[in-house]
Amino acid sequence: MDDFDLATPGPSAAPAVPPLTDISIAFALLTYFAFAVLVLGLVIQTWRLLREIRRTPADPGSGSILGRLFRAGADVVLLRSVFFSDRWAWIFGAMFHFGLLLVLIRHLRYFIRPGWVGPLWDVIVLEQPFGFYGGMALPFGAACWWLRQTVLRKSRIVTDWADHAVMALLVAIPLVGYASTISHTDVVAVKAFAIGLVTFHWINIPTDPLLLTHLWLVAVLMVVLPFSRLLLLLPFGNLLHIESAPIASDAKRRSRLVYAFGPALILVLLAPLAIVGHHGIVHQDRPDFASLIADHRTDDPTMMIRNHPAFLFSHRTIVTHTGVGAPIDSMERCVTCHAVKNAAGQPVGFDDPSHFCRGCHNTAAVTIDCFECHQSKPAPGAQAALDSLPRSAIGTALKAERVAEQ
Amino acid sequence: MSSTSRRGILAAAAGIFASFTLAPGITLRAFAEQAPAVPGARTVRWGILIDTTRCTPECDACVTACNTEFNLTSNGRPRTDPQWIRKLTITDQASGHVTSLPVMCQHCSEAPCVDVCPTGASFQRPDGIVLVDKHICIGCRYCIMACPYGARNFVSELVDNQRPWGPRGKGTAEACTMCVHRVDAGRTPACVEACAASGNKAMLFGDLNDPDSEIAKRVATFPSAQIRADLRTNPAVRYEGI
Numbered sequence: 001m002d003d004f005d006l007a008t009p010g011p012s013a014a015p016a017v018p019p020l021t022d023i024s025i026a027f028a029l030l031t032y033f034a035f036a037v038l039v040l041g042l043v044i045q046t047w048r049l050l051r052e053i054r055r056t057p058a059d060p061g062s063g064s065i066l067g068r069l070f071r072a073g074a075d076v077v078l079l080r081s082v083f084f085s086d087r088w089a090w091i092f093g094a095m096f097h098f099g100l101l102l103v104l105i106r107h108l109r110y111f112i113r114p115g116w117v118g119p120l121w122d123v124i125v126l127e128q129p130f131g132f133y134g135g136m137a138l139p140f141g142a143a144c145w146w147l148r149q150t151v152l153r154k155s156r157i158v159t160d161w162a163d164h165a166v167m168a169l170l171v172a173i174p175l176v177g178y179a180s181t182i183s184h185t186d187v188v189a190v191k192a193f194a195i196g197l198v199t200f201h202w203i204n205i206p207t208d209p210l211l212l213t214h215l216w217l218v219a220v221l222m223v224v225l226p227f228s229r230l231l232l233l234l235p236f237g238n239l240l241h242i243e244s245a246p247i248a249s250d251a252k253r254r255s256r257l258v259y260a261f262g263p264a265l266i267l268v269l270l271a272p273l274a275i276v277g278h279h280g281i282v283h284q285d286r287p288d289f290a291s292l293i294a295d296h297r298t299d300d301p302t303m304m305i306r307n308h309p310a311f312l313f314s315h316r317t318i319v320t321h322t323g324v325g326a327p328i329d330s331m332e333r334c335v336t337c338h339a340v341k342n343a344a345g346q347p348v349g350f351d352d353p354s355h356f357c358r359g360c361h362n363t364a365a366v367t368i369d370c371f372e373c374h375q376s377k378p379a380p381g382a383q384a385a386l387d388s389l390p391r392s393a394i395g396t397a398l399k400a401e402r403v404a405e406q
Numbered sequence: 407m408s409s410t411s412r413r414g415i416l417a418a419a420a421g422i423f424a425s426f427t428l429a430p431g432i433t434l435r436a437f438a439e440q441a442p443a444v445p446g447a448r449t450v451r452w453g454i455l456i457d458t459t460r461c462t463p464e465c466d467a468c469v470t471a472c473n474t475e476f477n478l479t480s481n482g483r484p485r486t487d488p489q490w491i492r493k494l495t496i497t498d499q500a501s502g503h504v505t506s507l508p509v510m511c512q513h514c515s516e517a518p519c520v521d522v523c524p525t526g527a528s529f530q531r532p533d534g535i536v537l538v539d540k541h542i543c544i545g546c547r548y549c550i551m552a553c554p555y556g557a558r559n560f561v562s563e564l565v566d567n568q569r570p571w572g573p574r575g576k577g578t579a580e581a582c583t584m585c586v587h588r589v590d591a592g593r594t595p596a597c598v599e600a601c602a603a604s605g606n607k608a609m610l611f612g613d614l615n616d617p618d619s620e621i622a623k624r625v626a627t628f629p630s631a632q633i634r635a636d637l638r639t640n641p642a643v644r645y646e647g648i
Contacts, residue, residue: 320539321531323590332570373540373575375568 024193024205026272027215031197033268034222041226088148095141096170099134103174106131109365110187110194125365135174142170162228169221176217180210184306187364212272220269305360312370331370336378350376451515451534452584453614453642454598455621455630456507460608463495463506468609471600472510475585476572486562488574490582491597496648505648508597508609511536511557511582512633512641519549519558519581528579534614534642535584545577554634555641557581614642 074080079097083090105127114121146167149158158167189206196203205212225231312331338356339347348355350371353362357376361368370376469491472478478488491510497503513536519528520536527543530536538549550558558581565574571587574580585595593599594611601609612621624630630644 316541317539320537320541321529323531323586335570373565373568373573373578375570375573379570 020202021204021207023207023212023272024202027193027205027212027219028197028202030219030268030272031215034219038222038225041231045226045231089145092141092145092148095137096145097141099136099138099141102127102131102134103138106135110191111198113195114362121362121365125362125367128365128367135177139171139174142167146171158230160229162224163230165224166221166228166230169217169224173214173217173221176210176214180208180214183208183210184310185211186306187366188305188360191364216269216272223265223269331374332379332382335374335376336382339378347377449615450532450613451615451642452513452589453534453612453621453644454584454595455610455612455624456643456645457608457610458505458507458645458647460606461506461508462606463493463504465506465604465606466493467600467604467606468508468597469493471596472582475569475596476574477567477569481563486560488559488561488580490557490559490580507645507648509555509557509633510597510643511553511584512555512639512643513582513584514639514641516639518552518554518637518639522548522552524548531586535586535589536581537583537586538579538581540573540575540578540580543578545579547579549579553581554637554639 071080079090079093082093105124108124109128112121112124117124146158149167150164158164185208186206189204190211192203193205205215316331335356340352340354340356342348342352342354350358353359355376357368357370469489472491476490478490480487491508494507494509496505496507498505513530513534515530515534517528517530517536520530523529524546525542525544527539527541528536528549529539545560547560550560558579561574561576561578561580564576568574572583585593585597588595598609598611601607610621610624612619614622614625616622617626625644628646630646631648632639632641632644633648
């Protein structure tokens with residue numbers, strides 16, 4: 001299920017893809033740049049690791065290559081040697097690494113269309129709540145490990161500016177990410193932007209300040225990480241029980257790199273901020289609920305995408321406990337107006353992939369439990385009364401835009 | 407609208423951070439202020455008076471109407487099939503007199519199901535109707551055990567084709583809602599309507615607290631009883647002739 005229907009069926013307008021904004025272009029370029037720096041850094045470090053492995057003989061008595069690979073794998077995956085050397089470091093490290101793994105899997109939903117991975121998509125959908133809670137372990141583990149490193153000075157892993165910057169970013173990025181969850185970012189638009197990056201068909205980025213901060217910090221992290229010792233692959237040579245050559249010169253090499261590229265890096269990283277500061281960000285306030293009931297086709301078509309859970313959740317409590325406005329303002333009204341008809345002209349239920357709510361929620365990998373209890377189809381006869389209503393021009397344009405993105 | 411300006415002042419004072427973190431709560435509060443207090447007025451207490459002398463053992467119009475109203479269908483397993491209203495037949499062993507009466511949620515003012523609910527899902531509306539907020543029901547079934555009238559059901563199987571006005575789902579407790587969607591719209595419950603249509607006219611729906619209502623006058627004039635009155639649950643469903 002790849003496509004989704006945002007607007008009620010009506011006269012189809014020509015697909016109107018809005019022009020790219022400067023902020024979108026800046027963030028797209030920044031993301032490509034940061035990704036390139038990260039990949040390049042990893043490639044260089046892998047090459048250096050392989051060179052060391054080839055150059056130095058294995059320790060005598062360290063067993064076969066398979067056994068060494070297995071032990072190294074256990075070390076990398078389960079942090080085995082840390083477990084036996086420093087228990088607290090292992091606890092925080094495991095929290096951070098497994099939290100990060102869950103978070104990364106959760107974020108796959110932004111970069112993958114359901115149709116690309118087939119049944120694996122259901123795994124990503126299923127993983128979402130795990131990723132949500134794993135994301136809490138991530139900054140906690142990172143912050144505690146960072147504190148232990150700096151305050152207790154257990155080891156000298158975190159030393160220079162790049163290391164501290166990486167740790168600060170690892171703590172800050174999840175926190176900003178959670179904050180953007182609370183501010184109800186339009187995840188559908190975020191996904192459109194991310195898919196645009198993956199497929200090289202750029203789409204405008206939603207200008208939610210917290211989202212922009214989140215993405216910008218991630219880009220900074222990707223650029224800084226290769227300069228930090230925290231992503232140094234050379235120690236992995238030790239895991240394979242290979243006497244690696246002294247890496248004392250490494251620090252000097254890194255500092256030369258930083259001095260050479262530092263100013264340019266800072267300029268590139270600050271560019272999106274300058275553009276954002278120049279154009280400003282429109283903070284979209286929550287609209288009044290009463291006007292929403294009357295007509296939610298406001299000037300901001302993403303308003304309902306961002307806020308419909310809040311409206312539904314506050315409304316449901318009021319309606320359930322006091323009964324106010326039960327028939328007209330209920331979910332019955334939502335599913336009636338937004339009904340999608342099948343080939344036979346009948347409104348489809350939630351069991352149909354083209355159901356209005358299901359398509360979008362599946363695309364965004366957001367679970368929806370409403371229709372475990374609620375009826376997902378309009379009551380017989382209700383649709384006929386609504387068919388006479390004029391169609392929303394904004395809804396039709398929005399639908400065309402979404403279809404163009406797919 | 408005054409609430410809009412109030413909300414605006416609130417939002418301005420709280421700043422951007424607060425608007426991110428507190429906005430759902432503000433929306434909820436502003437919404438609650440707007441809510442008209444029509445059905446929730448404390449003076450109303452909806453009740454049903456059932457004249458068992460007019461209720462015949464062979465008639466099940468009320469049960470059928472309830473099943474139709476909420477699309478309560480059988481899964482072929484009577485022990486777990488949904489049943490919001492049931493007909494009881496009582497035979498006096500000494501005289502042989504047969505009494506038939508429908509029993510549904512009695513909408514007690516001191517409802518045991520509300521007392522035992524650990525999440526607050528089982529609640530009583532200000533107008534006396536006892537409901538389950540299925541959004542927060544965890545399906546623990548305490549209310550089913552606590553109800554002296556056996557009125558609460560547990561939804562054991564997946565539900566399909568719910569009525570738009572009657573959300574039902576597997577894993578939650580449910581019971582007669584006194585057709586709250588009809589009552590709020592100014593109509594009478596489906597069972598009462600069906601009973602009148604059947605010609606027996608054994609059921610009377612109205613506001614027990616309104617002295618001018620027919621039900622209040624009948625209750626004041628003729629003797630009526632609450633089932634298990636000794637439990638002092640004070641049901642809103644009363645019976646004549648038992």
